[in-house]
Amino acid sequence: MDDECVFYRELPKVELHAHLNGSVSFQTMEKLMNRKPHLNIEHSMTAIGKGQRRTLDECFEVFKVIHKLVDTEEDILMVSKDVIREFAEDGVKYLELRSTPREEQRTGLTKTNYIDTIIKAIQQCKSEGLDIDVRLLVAIDRRNGMEVAMETVKLAEEFMLSSDGLVVGIDLSGDPTVGHGKYFLPALERAKNGGLKLSLHLSEVQSQLEESELLLNLPPDRIGHGTFLHPEMGGSQSLVDKVVKNGIPLELCLTSNIKGQTVPMFSLHHFKYWYQLGHPTVICTDDKGVFCTDLSQEYQLVASTFGLSQKEMWKLSQQAIDCIFAEEAVKQQLKKKWQDLHPQVFK
Ligand code: IMP
Ligand code: ZN
Numbered sequence: 001m002d003d004e005c006v007f008y009r010e011l012p013k014v015e016l017h018a019h020l021n022g023s024v025s026f027q028t029m030e031k032l033m034n035r036k037p038h039l040n041i042e043h044s045m046t047a048i049g050k051g052q053r054r055t056l057d058e059c060f061e062v063f064k065v066i067h068k069l070v071d072t073e074e075d076i077l078m079v080s081k082d083v084i085r086e087f088a089e090d091g092v093k094y095l096e097l098r099s100t101p102r103e104e105q106r107t108g109l110t111k112t113n114y115i116d117t118i119i120k121a122i123q124q125c126k127s128e129g130l131d132i133d134v135r136l137l138v139a140i141d142r143r144n145g146m147e148v149a150m151e152t153v154k155l156a157e158e159f160m161l162s163s164d165g166l167v168v169g170i171d172l173s174g175d176p177t178v179g180h181g182k183y184f185l186p187a188l189e190r191a192k193n194g195g196l197k198l199s200l201h202l203s204e205v206q207s208q209l210e211e212s213e214l215l216l217n218l219p220p221d222r223i224g225h226g227t228f229l230h231p232e233m234g235g236s237q238s239l240v241d242k243v244v245k246n247g248i249p250l251e252l253c254l255t256s257n258i259k260g261q262t263v264p265m266f267s268l269h270h271f272k273y274w275y276q277l278g279h280p281t282v283i284c285t286d287d288k289g290v291f292c293t294d295l296s297q298e299y300q301l302v303a304s305t306f307g308l309s310q311k312e313m314w315k316l317s318q319q320a321i322d323c324i325f326a327e328e329a330v331k332q333q334l335k336k337k338w339q340d341l342h343p344q345v346f347k
Contacts, residue, residue: 007345008300010091010341011345012317012337012338012341012345013091013299013317013320014092014317014320014323015092016199016251017098017199017224017284017285018083018087018096018098018286018287019099019139020118021067021099022063022066022287022289022290024046024289026047027082028078028289029043029069030043032069032075033069036069039068039069041068045062047062047292048062048291048292052259053258055261056176057177059259059260060174066289066290067102072109073117076109076118076121077121080118080122081124084125086294087132088125088130088131090295091296092132092295093131093132093337094134094326094330095132096134096136097135097136098138098171098199099118099136099137099139100139100152100173100174101114111152111155115159119136119159122135122136122166134166135324135326136159137167137170137171137197137325138152138153138155138167139172139174141174142179143178144174146183146186146187150190152187153188153194153196156169160196168197169191169196169199169221170196170197171224172188172201172215173201173224176204180211181208181211181215182211182214185218188220192218197325199325200215200220200222201223201224201225202215202216202220202223202224202226202229203226203227204224205262206233207234209235209239212229216243216246219246219248220248221325222250222282223250223251224251224253225250225262226243226270227257227262229243229270232273244277249281249322250274250281250282251282251284252269252270252281252283253283253284253286254271254305255286255291255292256286271302271306280319280322281316282316283295283298284298285298299313299317302316321335
């Protein structure tokens with residue numbers, strides 16, 4: 001590893017946008033494939049390698065394949081623990097995982113077991129002494145419609161109360177070209193009123209102006225991607241004004257946007273627009289397994305693409321602490337951790 005790589009790996013980081021099943025590494029996939037050889041699934045079907053690109057549709061097909069490999073409690077426990085360990089090894093000190101609860105009739109998996117198992121994995125990693133604080137967002141897949149969304153929120157509410165603060169919010173994700181955000185408003189309003197935080201995939205593809213306007217009125221606590229919000233990308237000043245006025249941080253995932261072809265090249269990524277505005281942005285991975293990346297690489301990519309110094313990148317990682325969904329005391333602990341690690345990282 002060269003000095004730059006070492007710096008970005010040692011840099012303490014916050015990861016706020018990581019879909020569990022999109023974050024499964026090559027090594028863990030290998031174990032899953034060995035468990036289920038009859039499925040005949042190969043690595044080329046579960047990951048998009050260096051230099052490759054896919055349409056968004058193709059990306060969503062990849063998730064369907066991964067879901068076939070991850071369909072028992074045992075799989076979910078292994079996948080969750082491996083993903084948490086890998087983030088910890090990459091220097092992530094605080095992680096918010098998100099995942100869509102699934103039921104699988106074939107294996108008897110229920111949505112409640114699904115969430116329970118991820119919580120178990122988080123607790124086991126904690127008791128093993130890993131230096132990472134992990135929380136969970138329960139995800140609504142827009143493809144499944146408004147009734148499932150409402151059920152998901154109710155489930156998340158129960159877990160928020162019973163998980164000792166581990167379940168902190170709701171994510172709205174899934175194929176952005178399917179359904180309309182307006183159908184999810186009642187579920188999202190209920191979640192918000194009940195104390196769950198909201199992170200919504202917003203303006204991930206073009207022509208979602210009306211939906212974004214509507215969802216921004218909630219307002220959400222964070223935005224995933226927000227690629228087409230600003231006027232230069234076909235969005236509007238009024239959308240930008242709403243985001244700025246409410247100080248809603250953006251979770252930005254460069255490699256994901258390039259490989260999914262919603263952004264044509266790194267130098268045109270909307271990170272630049274929001275960073276220049278001085279608006280809070282958090283660098284994230286989205287799906288580190290599918291897109292073959294990790295958070296250190298994403299930080300390094302932002303630095304090299306936009307010419308930012310190590311000092312500026314440190315500031316970005318530190319400011320991400322203010323965007324987490326866990327309580328204030330956790331923010332204070334993390335700020336102290338960053339202070340303590342500073343001399344070691346800039347030795
Ligand atoms: P899971 O929720 O842990 O099963 O993670 C995979 C799921 O995350 C996918 O089926 C999608 O619903 C969602 N997802 C992952 N990446 C993206 C994205 O870039 N946009 C929207 N949804 C996504
Ligand atoms: Zn995402």
